Structure formats: structure tokens, C-alpha cells
Amino acid sequence: MKIAQICPRYSPDIGGVETHVKEISERLVKAGHDVEVITTDPTGKLRKQEIINGVRVIRFRSFAPGNAYYFAPQIYTYLKKHDYDIVHAHSYHAFPAFFASLSRHGTKFVFTPHYHRHGHTAFRDLLHKPYRLFGKIIFSRADSVICVSEYEKKLIESDFKVAAKTVKIPNGINxxxxxxxxxxxxxxxxxxxxxxxxxxxxxxxxxxxxxxxxxxxxxxxxxxxxxxxxxxxxxxxxxxxxxxxxxxxxxxxxxxxxxxxxxxxxxxxxxxxxxxxxxxxxxxxxxxxxxxxxxxxxxxxxxxxxxxxxxxxxxxxxxxxxxxxxxxxxxxxxxxxxxxxxxxxxxxxxxxxxxxxxxxxx
Structure with missing residues (x-):
């Protein structure tokens, strides 16, 4: 399969979402799949394209006020020009998943939200309320929603009424x-x-x-x-x-x-x-x-x-x-x-x- 993984940030950046995407992407490559990670770099200091452990990484410059949201509409344009068997978007709390949801055209769209319900600062929480409108679109267009814990699964089913789409697959460790x-x-x-x-x-x-x-x-x-x-x-x-x-x-x-x-x-x-x-x-x-x-x-x-x-x-x-x-x-x-x-x-x-x-x- 040709798989696109969409996330706000990727290695060498660190964090829970970054770790999750890196670990599954590298294993999917070893399983024989063609994997691209499409992500952002608000600093403009990282390489725009590179291959890390067999995974092709493509980075677009993003606008990320307060290290949040990672607004990069170029992701939408890029995805519309390329064909994939699977588009797998990660993180409810940033725009790359939204652009990925808009770009789908006959491709299976999988969403792992890593959902917290709230923003992480007062400013982000304020933005979180209008952003919920974008979030609803992502969930409505997803064929499958992967939750990493029972806690997250219950939050999502309560807030977005998508119980028929949700499945729990937790994060892992080595x-x-x-x-x-x-x-x-x-x-x-x-x-x-x-x-x-x-x-x-x-x-x-x-x-x-x-x-x-x-x-x-x-x-x-x-x-x-x-x-x-x-x-x-x-x-x-x-x-x-x-x-x-x-x-x-x-x-x-x-x-x-x-x-x-x-x-x-x-x-x-x-x-x-x-x-x-x-x-x-x-x-x-x-x-x-x-x-x-x-x-x-x-x-x-x-x-x-x-x-x-x-x-x-x-x-x-x-x-x-x-x-x-x-x-x-x-x-x-x-x-x-x-x-x-x-x-x-x-x-x-x-x-x-x-x-x-x-x-x-x-």
C-alpha cells in the first residue's frame, strides 16, 4: 500500500504524536509498504525532504502561533496532486489533519486524534472553541477513528457522536x-x-x-x-x-x-x-x-x-x-x-x- 501519514511535527521534533507516527511509519515500511510522512516545520530550519529509516519525510513551512495549530494549507495542495491507498491523519489539535480530510478523493481516510478536549493554554483554549467546527469536519470525513486509550475513546464518542467509527489501539513502547x-x-x-x-x-x-x-x-x-x-x-x-x-x-x-x-x-x-x-x-x-x-x-x-x-x-x-x-x-x-x-x-x-x-x- 501507498500510505500518507499526516502530522503537525515529526522527528527530530519530539512528543507523543511525533513518537507514535515515527514508530508505526518505520514498521509499516519494514512490512513492505510505501510510507510518506507529510508534516510541517514552522522554523524553516529542517530539510524540506529527506528519508529517515526508509520513511520519506516532506515538510512544509507552517504558521504556528504559540507552538500550536501548525497552519499549512500547502498540505492540502500536495495531497490533491498525489494518490494514496491510505491517508492517515494525526492530531485533532492542529490544522494538518483538517487539510488532509479536505483532500480525500476516493482514498481511505483514517484519523488518530490524540484528543484532549481542551487547549493547553488559556489562549489555545480560547481558539479551541471555534476550531471545533473544523474538528467536526475531520471526524465526519473519517472512515475510521483510532483512539489510543479508553479515556480518549469515551471523550470522542461523547463530543462527536462517532461511536460506529471508533476503535481503540493504544500507543506502544519498544x-x-x-x-x-x-x-x-x-x-x-x-x-x-x-x-x-x-x-x-x-x-x-x-x-x-x-x-x-x-x-x-x-x-x-x-x-x-x-x-x-x-x-x-x-x-x-x-x-x-x-x-x-x-x-x-x-x-x-x-x-x-x-x-x-x-x-x-x-x-x-x-x-x-x-x-x-x-x-x-x-x-x-x-x-x-x-x-x-x-x-x-x-x-x-x-x-x-x-x-x-x-x-x-x-x-x-x-x-x-x-x-x-x-x-x-x-x-x-x-x-x-x-x-x-x-x-x-x-x-x-x-x-x-x-x-x-x-x-x-x-
Whole structure:
């Protein structure tokens, strides 16, 4: 099959949607399909065309106020001039999917929304309301809607009345990466004089909730926080750490290689993801596969990881007091075992195979 994957951003940009599209596209190529990723580059600094691991990547310049929406009507023009067996658009929250939906002409159109219902800032949330009109068009023109969690599926069915089109195929991780991951000998219950490492991996946006971890640090002696990621909220987070007098206990990392990231997972004691809006939570799945106890915010798809032992949840609204209490609670739990989490986490190979079957479904 000739397949077009449409998304707002792609590798080397990082994020949940970027990871999802990259992982399935490369596996579809290995399965013998011709895959093009059609995406945008608001900076104009990336190559307009290149081949990455067998995937042809085509980038168009976009207008992205506040790193949102990625307006690139050239995608519509390009798709109208080319024929595909499958057009698979990703991300409700940006215009490329809308242009992809308009361009369909006898081609099967698949949509993976990664839907949050709200914008990620007050400005984006304001724009989100009129944008819903465009969103309805995307859903109405989709032959199939792939949801990455039960939480997202219920939101979409409630907001857009498309239950007949929806199917749940979760995000995945590369399970093999974690099979032989070496972990230092340590215990949450026996801290032999060393600081325990709290880990966050993801974009630095206010809705991600990193600020609550920083705010709790003054009450958490014997802990240090390692933040891996970048984003528009970084400066404010750094200022917060400085004003609270905990800047020496916060480590900031970004642009790590995959090997370096896996080493940071192996070295961590507790992983925290306190985001208020998530359609899945790839980094939580990776942390659990790395045998790291997790603390997540309830109220989004992250809640589906909560089992009361390997992963515990914090009720909304999140606060520093709740973070502190959750950390004390999870320290009492027994060390995580891989046998207890495999059933909740899918490998990208299986995810890609399921999506391929969805393409072939009549």
C-alpha cells in the first residue's frame, strides 16, 4: 500500500504524536509498504525532504502561533496532486489533519486524534472553541477513528457522536529496550545515605504539572528532581526552583540520545507525570517497563495506569501537599515486577500490526 501519514511535527521534533507516527511509519515500511510522512516545520530550519529509516519525510513551512495549530494549507495542495491507498491523519489539535480530510478523493481516510478536549493554554483554549467546527469536519470525513486509550475513546464518542467509527489501539513502547535494562542496586525502603531521584520526562508546558513537583521539594529532604525535556514553560520552572531555594536539587536535561534516556530511566527511583490532559502517556508506560514506581494525576488517560501498587494516582486538583503525600505512600510499596505490568503495555510491533489491519478493513 501507498500510505500518507499526516502530522503537525515529526522527528527530530519530539512528543507523543511525533513518537507514535515515527514508530508505526518505520514498521509499516519494514512490512513492505510505501510510507510518506507529510508534516510541517514552522522554523524553516529542517530539510524540506529527506528519508529517515526508509520513511520519506516532506515538510512544509507552517504558521504556528504559540507552538500550536501548525497552519499549512500547502498540505492540502500536495495531497490533491498525489494518490494514496491510505491517508492517515494525526492530531485533532492542529490544522494538518483538517487539510488532509479536505483532500480525500476516493482514498481511505483514517484519523488518530490524540484528543484532549481542551487547549493547553488559556489562549489555545480560547481558539479551541471555534476550531471545533473544523474538528467536526475531520471526524465526519473519517472512515475510521483510532483512539489510543479508553479515556480518549469515551471523550470522542461523547463530543462527536462517532461511536460506529471508533476503535481503540493504544500507543506502544519498544519492550525489547527494557528487557535487559540494567538497574543499580537500590531500594525505596533502604536509602543508604543517597538522594533518591524523582524523574520527569516530557515537554515543559504548564498543563504537564512539573511545577507541583518543584513546589514539593522544600518538604522532601533526601530527594532530587531530574527533568528531561524542553518547552515554553522552562524559564518559569527554573525561576520557581530558584525562588524556592531548591535549584541545586533540580537537574535539567534535554536532547538526550535514546541510550542516554534509557540510562536515566534505569537510575530513577520514582517517576512522576502530573499532566491534566493526556490521551495516553508513553513516558509512563516506559517508566513502568523500566520498573520505576509511578505517580500520575487522575482525570485523564493516565488514570488507566493506576493500579494502587506499581502506579498510584493523585486526585485533581493536584497540589504540592498531594504530591508529598503520594511520595510517602509509594515508598511503602513493594518493588515493581515486570510480570505485573506487561499486560497493560503494548509493543510498537503489535500496535503497528493492528493499525495495518485497520487499513485493510472494509
Amino acid at each position: 519492550l525489547k529496550e527494557f528487557e535487559d535494562l540494567r538497574k543499580p542496586e537500590k531500594s525505596l525502603n533502604r536509602n543508604a545515605g543517597r538522594e533518591q531521584i524523582l524523574l520527569y520526562v516530557g515537554r515543559l508546558e504548564e498543563y504537564k504539572g512539573v511545577q507541583y513537583i518543584i513546589q514539593s521539594l522544600p518538604e522532601l529532604q533526601g530527594f532530587r528532581l531530574r527533568i528531561i525535556g524542553k518547552g515554553p514553560y522552562e524559564a518559569e520552572l527554573r525561576n520557581m526552583a530558584k525562588s524556592l531555594g531548591v535549584e541545586a536539587r533540580v537537574e535539567w536535561l534535554k536532547d538526550l540520545s535514546r541510550k542516554e534516556l534509557l540510562e536515566r530511566y534505569a537510575d530513577a527511583d520514582i517517576f512522576l507525570m502530573l499532566s491534566s490532559r493526556e490521551a495516553y502517556g508513553i513516558t509512563v508506560a516506559e517508566a513502568l517497563a523500566a520498573e520505576i514506581p509511578c505517580i500520575v494525576a487522575k482525570g485523564s488517560a493516565l488514570e488507566e495506569f493506576v493500579d494502587g501498587r506499581n502506579c498510584i494516582g493523585i486526585e485533581s486538583p493536584v497540589s504540592k501537599e498531594k504530591v508529598t503525600a503520594a511520595l510517602k505512600e509509594i515508598k511503602k510499596k513493594e518493588r515493581i515486577k515486570k510480570s505485573g505490568i506487561d499486560k497493560n503495555i503494548m509493543d510498537w510491533n503489535e500496535v503497528s500490526a493492528r493499525i495495518e489491519k485497520q487499513y485493510l478493513k472494509q
